[in-house]
Amino acid sequence: MKKLVLALTGTALLVAAAVTYTVSARHNTAEAGPAAQLTLDAGQLLFRDTKTGHVASVPVGETQSKPQVSGLKCDRFAVAKQTAVCLAVKPGTLPAVTDVLVLDDHLAVRHTETLPGTPSRARVSPDGKRVYWTLFVTGDSYAETGFSTRAGVYEVDTGRLVKTIEELPVFVGGERYFAADANYWGITFAPDGNRFYATLGSKGKTYLVEGDYARYRGKTLRENVECPSLSPDATRIAFKKKVSEGVWRLSVLDLKTMKETELAETRSVDDQALWQDDHTVLYGLDNTVWAVPADGSGAPAKLAEDAASPAVTG
Amino acid sequence: MYIAASRTSDLAAGTDRKPALKRVSANVVALGMVSLVTDVSSEMVTAVLPLYLVLGLGLNPLQFGLLDGLYAGATAVVRVLGGHLADRWRRLKAVAGFGYGLSAVCKLGLVAAGSSVAAIGVVLAADRTGKGLRTGPRDALISLSSEPGTLGRSFGVHRALDTVGAFLGPLVAMAVLALSLGSYPSVFFTSFCIAAIAVLLLALFVKDHPGGVDRAAVSARAAFGLLKQSDFRRVTLWAALLGLVTVGDSFVYLLLQRKGEIAATYFPLLPLGTAGVYLVLAVPLGRLADRIGRWPVFLGGHVALCLALVLVCGPAYAALPVVVLGLHGVFYAATDGVLMAATGPLVPPDLRATGLAVVQTGQAVARMLSSVLFGLAWTLWDLRPAVLVAAVCLAAVALAAAFAKPVRP
Numbered sequence: 139m140k141k142l143v144l145a146l147t148g149t150a151l152l153v154a155a156a157v158t159y160t161v162s163a164r165h166n167t168a169e170a171g172p173a174a175q176l177t178l179d180a181g182q183l184l185f186r187d188t189k190t191g192h193v194a195s196v197p198v199g200e201t202q203s204k205p206q207v208s209g210l211k212c213d214r215f216a217v218a219k220q221t222a223v224c225l226a227v228k229p230g231t232l233p234a235v236t237d238v239l240v241l242d243d244h245l246a247v248r249h250t251e252t253l254p255g256t257p258s259r260a261r262v263s264p265d266g267k268r269v270y271w272t273l274f275v276t277g278d279s280y281a282e283t284g285f286s287t288r289a290g291v292y293e294v295d296t297g298r299l300v301k302t303i304e305e306l307p308v309f310v311g312g313e314r315y316f317a318a319d320a321n322y323w324g325i326t327f328a329p330d331g332n333r334f335y336a337t338l339g340s341k342g343k344t345y346l347v348e349g350d351y352a353r354y355r356g357k358t359l360r361e362n363v364e365c366p367s368l369s370p371d372a373t374r375i376a377f378k379k380k381v382s383e384g385v386w387r388l389s390v391l392d393l394k395t396m397k398e399t400e401l402a403e404t405r406s407v408d409d410q411a412l413w414q415d416d417h418t419v420l421y422g423l424d425n426t427v428w429a430v431p432a433d434g435s436g437a438p439a440k441l442a443e444d445a446a447s448p449a450v451t452g
Numbered sequence: 453m454y455i456a457a458s459r460t461s462d463l464a465a466g467t468d469r470k471p472a473l474k475r476v477s478a479n480v481v482a483l484g485m486v487s488l489v490t491d492v493s494s495e496m497v498t499a500v501l502p503l504y505l506v507l508g509l510g511l512n513p514l515q516f517g518l519l520d521g522l523y524a525g526a527t528a529v530v531r532v533l534g535g536h537l538a539d540r541w542r543r544l545k546a547v548a549g550f551g552y553g554l555s556a557v558c559k560l561g562l563v564a565a566g567s568s569v570a571a572i573g574v575v576l577a578a579d580r581t582g583k584g585l586r587t588g589p590r591d592a593l594i595s596l597s598s599e600p601g602t603l604g605r606s607f608g609v610h611r612a613l614d615t616v617g618a619f620l621g622p623l624v625a626m627a628v629l630a631l632s633l634g635s636y637p638s639v640f641f642t643s644f645c646i647a648a649i650a651v652l653l654l655a656l657f658v659k660d661h662p663g664g665v666d667r668a669a670v671s672a673r674a675a676f677g678l679l680k681q682s683d684f685r686r687v688t689l690w691a692a693l694l695g696l697v698t699v700g701d702s703f704v705y706l707l708l709q710r711k712g713e714i715a716a717t718y719f720p721l722l723p724l725g726t727a728g729v730y731l732v733l734a735v736p737l738g739r740l741a742d743r744i745g746r747w748p749v750f751l752g753g754h755v756a757l758c759l760a761l762v763l764v765c766g767p768a769y770a771a772l773p774v775v776v777l778g779l780h781g782v783f784y785a786a787t788d789g790v791l792m793a794a795t796g797p798l799v800p801p802d803l804r805a806t807g808l809a810v811v812q813t814g815q816a817v818a819r820m821l822s823s824v825l826f827g828l829a830w831t832l833w834d835l836r837p838a839v840l841v842a843a844v845c846l847a848a849v850a851l852a853a854a855f856a857k858p859v860r861p
Contacts, residue, residue: 145652145657148648148649149652152646152649153649159637159638159641160628160638163635163638164631164635229629229633230626230631230634231626232500232622232625234503256503318710341831342831
């Protein structure tokens with residue numbers, strides 16, 4: 139009897155502690171101060187504030203100034219022209235489900251797609267007409283990782299959704315390539331809104347795929363290119379090159395000469411790089427946004443702390 | 453849910469009218485409850501950990517895979533150590549309690565580790581160590597608290613309760629994430645509180661093995677001497693051999709998904725199908741093992757897995773996932789606890805924890821090896837040939853084991 143009382147009291151106390159902790163965490167998340175109303179006006183560096191998960195903004199010229207924090211909570215964020223995209227995991231969904239929010243120039247939601255998986259990459263095409271992303275989907279692949287990726291596209295004008303581009307007919311060295319384990323990640327579109335690049339992963343290799351969106355065709359250009367990002371002048375691709383398991387070197391590939399240049403960042407970068415302009419590449423590393431020259435010269439410079447998922451308006 | 457199921461099965465069998473829970477010792481039920489609550493705690497962390505590491509901390513999935521796989525091997529060694537120390541000090545409950553306590557504290561460690569991947573690695577290693585330490589002494593307590601004739605039923609009851617916890621864990625985690633608006637530390641803290649409840653239950657309601665141990669010292673030599681005993685050695689060897697030709701869970705689920713018809717969203721729910729069948733059949737199959745012999749039921753479980761593999765390679769039809777998951781659940785219900793029930797009587801009471809841990813470790817290491825081999829075969833030969841070869845090997849070893857009969861019923 140005494141034991142029963144002890145057990146019940148102990149259980150009640152521990153349950154109360156758990157509930158108190160959880161509820162107070164809810165309040166901490168909910169109260170984030172007055173939210174700033176952000177727009178996509180030119181000259182801003184927008185990013186995900188890693189402390190709160192909210193989208194924040196600083197002027198491109200003064201990136202160390204105190205950021206304005208919006209009420210928008212995202213895990214990945216990107217902009218181009220008058221369109222922005224926000225990927226946010228729905229709280230309390232297991233297996234995880236992600237909301238893909240297509241936003242206008244006042245960060246108001248224009249459209250929502252809800253897809254299975256957790257956010258990995260997000261981008262908007264230079265013309266602002268296509269939004270694309272990569273999600274991790276649990277358990278699609280076998281063995282060690284247990285993860286696979288799905289890359290999809292949403293056409294802002296027509297409302298057409300391509301949930302995954304993995305059915306893209308792709309040619310390797312002129313031969314049509316078939317594999318059950320094909321995975322795509324890291325899409326990037328050219329300013330014409332038709333040519334695009336992405337990484338195809340299959341049988342332990344990664345390929346850079348160049349695609350024609352209208353004809354819906356793709357061909358591989360090169361091996362060991364992940365998370366491509368096309369420069370504004372559409373001549374070069376910034377990407378992460380695998381050096382060893384789990385270690386990537388940020389590099390730039392010239393599409394005309396097919397020459398690779400390693401950038402000055404020597405630490406491993408696992409991000410889809412972002413071109414601030416034709417000379418500078420931005421990326422997130424250790425909850426900080428960095429900038430490095432795109433020609434291999436110079437040194438990485440810290441742009442903003444407690445920040446990830448950089449996006450530049452212009 | 454479980455109690456109702458076991459009662460009806462008892463009535464249906466018609467042999468005894470008392471509910472199953474009353475037919476097993478109070479200590480086994482208490483250990484089952486401790487496992488249930490602990491499993492709620494550990495499964496809620498398991499459910500959110502990939503999300504937390506990949507999304508919260510920005511680890512890439514490959515790093516996560518490495519982190520996860522790294523510690524699976526360590527558990528095996530620690531398990532034998534836990535069993536041996538428990539026997540040596542004759543403190544089964546204390547060593548099991550230390551294991552439960554260590555895992556509980558590790559949940560707080562996850563909160564404290566913050567975003568340091570190295571610290572999380574250390575905490576996860578300690579968590580697995582706790583799990584490894586407690587398994588041997590706990591199963592020894594179950595086996596020593598039961599009549600030798602009803603061991604199958606006892607382990608069945610324990611494993612069924614354990615599985616209920618595994619069901620509830622992810623649900624609790626979802627509830628906490630929803631309530632806290634996606635706060636992972638809240639999940640870890642709640643998991644700690646629940647694990648602490650389990651430790652409290654263990655301390656209050658589980659009795660250490662009563663009765664004096666007949667020999668003075670349980671030396672490391674005596675433990676090794678176990679393997680000289682031919683019955684025990686043969687069970688260990690056959691269990692390991694069967695483990696070597698057993699296709700891992702994740703592969704079975706993947707095979708099912710490749711068969712099509714299952715959306716990625718539902719993929720993580722497949723293990724629940726297996727667990728559901730396991731839950732329902734653990735007690736009936738344990739009782740069957742008590743009646744007709746534990747080795748035949750243990751081998752029967754492997755036959756069920758073999759059938760599942762063959763079916764999954766055949767034509768697809770709507771009910772295929774149900775049939776395959778059903779067989780997979782039968783495999784678990786007929787092997788996991790039943791092997792412990794089969795081994796228990798072969799080991800003298802003063803070495804029980806060590807003996808059970810040795811058998812489990814042999815099986816676990818063999819299964820890990822089999823996963824690597826199967827992964828390799830998959831890459832080299834493609835899926836179908838790899839599965840069919842695995843099924844043929846499994847059938848051959850199971851047949852050989854049936855003739856070898858290492859355990860007399």
